[in-house]
Amino acid sequence: MFNSKKNVPFGNTTLIAKGTVIRGDLTFTGALYLEGTVEGTVRAEGAEATLTLSEQGAVHGEIHVPRVVINGAVRGDVYAGMRLELAGGARVEGNVYYALLEMAAGAQINGKMVHQGDAPKRLTAPETAPAPATVEPAQA
Secondary structure, three states: OOOHHHHOOHHHEEEEOOOOEEEOOEEEEEEEEEOOEEEOOEEEEEEEEEEEEOOOOEEOOOEEEEEEEEOOEEEOOEEEEEEEEEOOOOEEEOOEEEOOEEEOOOOEEOOOEEEOOOOOOOOOOOOOOOOOOOOOOOOO
């Protein structure tokens, strides 16, 4: 279920180890495996980018990544353009915006869950019936 290796480009994977703290925004390409903490926005370049947040990992800021797997703590909004997987240890304090969501028992979200699929279709207003014609009686 939470095996995102099929989406990971192996030649371009970054690991941020447990105990590492990055203060500031982080931009990456390919895959990022986060066991440490990022205090800032995490942003990916490229449609195939994947962020995996381990049980020990934490992000204090927004996440803007096409594919996101969370099993740690996030304090901020998550924007997963393609797929969001929430493992049993996921703790999100913020809104999540997703195209496809997979959520395991035990995952927690304290915020809104907003589906970002196709653009919402506008419903057309029903046509109003024309006013009935009034016929004046003929004068004799």
